[in-house]
Amino acid sequence: MPLGISVALTFPSAMMASYYLLLQTYVLRREAIMNGILLFFSGSELLLEVLTPAAFSSMDRI
Structure with missing residues (x-):
């Protein structure tokens, strides 16, 4: 759960970070870098969230 x-x-x-990065009228370079980092970590978090159930289900078979 x-x-x-x-x-x-x-x-x-991730949608709000994309908004701040792409659709906001005035964006500082520092904000763009920080939002890029945020999107990177959100993507890696999503990848780990998808792989975690697969790893636990493969351990049940052992």
Whole structure:
């Protein structure tokens, strides 16, 4: 259940970071770098959230 909530909250966070990066009228270079880092970590978080159930299910077979 907590993993599902985390996946559900990752998408709005990534959407807001994309908004601040691409659609905001005035963006400082520092904000662009920080939002790029945020998007990188959101993507890696989503990747780990998808791979975690697969890893646990493969351990059950052993």
